[in-house]
Structures are given as C-alpha cells and as structure tokens.
Amino acid sequence: MNAFDALTWLGHWPFAFLAERRAADLARHLRAHGIARALVSPLDAVFAPEPGPANRALFRAVRGVAALEPVPVINPALPDWRDQLQDCLDHAPVRLVRVLPSYHRVTLTGPAMAELVSTCRQRGVKLAIQVRLIDERHEHHAVSIRPPKVAVLARFLDAFPNAPVLLSGLLRTEAATLAAGRPHVRVDLAFVEWLDTLRTTLAAVPARQVVFASHTPFLETAAAPAKFARTRITPAAQRALLTGNLERFLSA
C-alpha cells in the first residue's frame, strides 16, 4: 500500500491502555499495515506545561528513523510560542507544526494564532489543527475538553484563505462542512467514517483535499488501510489520498 500517514503519535497517554512504542517499533508497526511513511507528533506535549521538552525528545527519538517525520506541537496560548517554534526549526527540518486548541485553550480567532499563521507562512511551515484526539464522549471524568465548534473553525479558516491548513480529527459531517469551498484546507480521514467511507467522503469533499491518517496509537492502525481495502473509488483517487495529497500539501 505504501501509504503516507498524516497522523501518528509517540509517547504516553494517561487515560487509556495505548501501546507505547519506540520510534523504530512504531515505524515497523506502521509498515506491517502498509504505511511506509508517517508524520509523528509527541503525545507528551499535550499535558506538559510547555511543549519544548516533548518536541526535543521527539526529534531525538526519530533521528535515524527515515519513515517518521517529526511534527512538533506548538502552544500559542503561551507567551513563549515564538521561541517554541524557533527551537523546533533549529533542531530539524520541519514542514508542519501541530496546534491543539482544545487541550491548550487556544483562541483560534485570537491575535496569537494570526501571528502564528503569518510566521508559518514566512518560514515555509504548514499548520495542522488537531480538532480532537479522542471522542469527546470518552474523555476522562476529571477533565472537561470539547473540540472547537465548527463555526469557530470556519471563522479561523476564512480569516486566512491563503494559508494551507490541515484539519486533523474531524468527523464526517465536519469534514464536509469545513472543506467545502475552502481549497486551502486539507482534512484527514482518521475519524471520518460511514458506509463505504471513501466513496461517501469524496461525494462531499474534493479528493485533492483528503489525506490518509491512522491516528496510531489512539485508533486501531488496521482500521485506516481497511477503508481502502474494498473501496470502489478509482485507483488514481486512492493513490492521491494515500500519498500524493499529503506530499503535495507539505511540499507546496
């Protein structure tokens, strides 16, 4: 299959019995499911006071593992976010950074995000917005976290119509709503599902805006390639979703 996975994680998650793998083990695990390359972000950045140490640990972990491309987490709700970004760019070639608005209380329509979008464009870095990590109905009882509202995401996207943005963790209807009429937006397939997922999705979202994602280790890795196993979309569309769209998004 040789898929390019837009969403995987390394590190520890406190609220579920998830597999904790070393980078080389993650690469082998993905390879066994037909995933040749993957973007990987640090789970330990989600609840850390600031994401710097987790990002640096990620860079060290993936060094020498060619199949894994690091995607650091930036927290623009903190006053040092410019330093966080610079630190990442100093450590490794970075094509994408990830923002977790729900977990980091980031105001998507606020001035820090506006500056981050602008800075990323200047530095040739793309931006991923992690809309959800897990189904919000399954969050731990001690935490109160909900994904950003679709209307807020739409306002953010419309404020920067020329900024390429990858939306990760959208549900099917959210992906259709947010991708429609916004060619600068990409949506990943991790949480998108319906009977014959791909055909249903491509009926609502232009194929060039859709990218493959497994969301390993949160979701069963096998479930992501399974969406392609008996689909009736064209081989060309499958190739675009599996590899081409993400590569073009990152390289543009």
Add this chain to the structure above:
Amino acid sequence: MTVLDAHTHPHFREHRAGRAAADVFLREARRHGIEHVVALGDVLAFGRSPNADQLRSINDDTLWLVKRHPQQVTGFCYLNPTLGERAVWQEVERCVAVPGIRGLKLEVANNARDACMRPVMKAAERYGLVVLQHAWSMTKIKQRSFHTDPEDAVLLARRFPNVRVIMAHLTGCGVRGVLAARGCDNLVVDTSGAAPEAGIVAYAVEKLGVQRVIYGSDAPIRDFAVAIARITGAGLGRDAERRILRDNARELLRLP
C-alpha cells in the same frame, strides 16, 4: 472468513432512498464477507421516543427486509417501553409472527433499569428473544434519566437471568462497562460504537472471555471494513476472531 454482523441499520431515512437502500446495504455487506446481519431498524427516525404508529412504521421496514432476505437477515423488533405493557405486547406479538424475528431492540426512550422494562423482558422470556440494549457511558453525556449506562444494562440482565442480553457499543461502554459486565453470564457485548479505539476489544476479551464478545458494526453509521478491522487488528488470533466475527452471534441467535 464469513462474518455475522449483530448490529446494523439497513434502513436509514436520512438517505431518503427508501427500502431500495436496504438492498444496496446488503450487497455492500456481502462484499465484505458478511453473510448475515441483524437488522435493528431506523431507531432514531422519529426521535428518541416514537409513538405506536411510528414504531410500527420502523418495524414494518424490518419485517419487509426479513421476508425479502430470509437467509441474510435476522430482524429485531424495536420497542418503546414507555408506551406501556399493552403496546409492548401487541408490537412483540405482531413482529414475532414473522419468521426471522429473533430479538428486541431498545434504544433511548428510557433507561434499562426503569420498571417499564419488565413487560419487555417478560415478552423476551416468553418468545425466547434476545434483547439488544443500547448502552453508552454516561460519564460525559449526562442523560442517564433516559439513556442507558453500561451498569444499567448489566442490572437489567441480572434482573432477568433467563433472557440473553446484548449490551451494545463496547467502545462507548469502555473499560468501566467491561468491568461491570464481568460475572453476568447472560450478557454479551457487541463491538460497535464510535471510532475504532485501540485496545478495547482485546481488553474485553481478556476480562470477559472471547465467548462474550460479538461483532457488530452499527453500519451505515460505520464502515464494515473498519468495524471488522477492530477485531482483526486486535491481535487475538484466528480462533478468537472467528468466534467474535461469526460463531458467538450464531450461537446466541440460534441460527443454523
């Protein structure tokens, strides 16, 4: 490997495609190796508490499908227990007159611990029907007055030990739901619900035993291929996969 899907909704009015959509649905199931499905009806077509006419309309679709595809479809009669004992018995007796109706489906009209469930369970006992009870952890949803938590589904099964109960939505019930189900031998859990969260199927097998886990997709809300991959991706081994994907449900439903 052939598969038996214990949790599907072949009719879905949201598609506005009518009964023809159910034929398309069954063709899609066959394409994924699913030889038999349990059809539960379009249970939220009229909101969470349908009246008697609305229930009959939903069940008429299921009866039509069972008659049309007797080898491929088992039907469950959808009930609203809050309509009262007489309405429950009338609808059960109307449905079980059709061969291939092997169970009762409960959704979110009431909580499974409510007294109005008694005639439902008595009817299940009388006709040897399986009861599939929607369940989801209410930790975050906060609807327990009418929405069944896994502990409520287990309480229902314990109150009626002669009735076989399916607690729907393993992923929604989560670790707490699995732990609640331990030791309740007339209750099995189906693997449907939400995204394919890693680890929960293997956890259920470890805590409940492979014989108490059955495959369900919740299609068309979910993708057959993804739902099957929850099982085949869990690292359980071929024997356990076969039990979950086919044998357990076949025994539960007493299919040939």
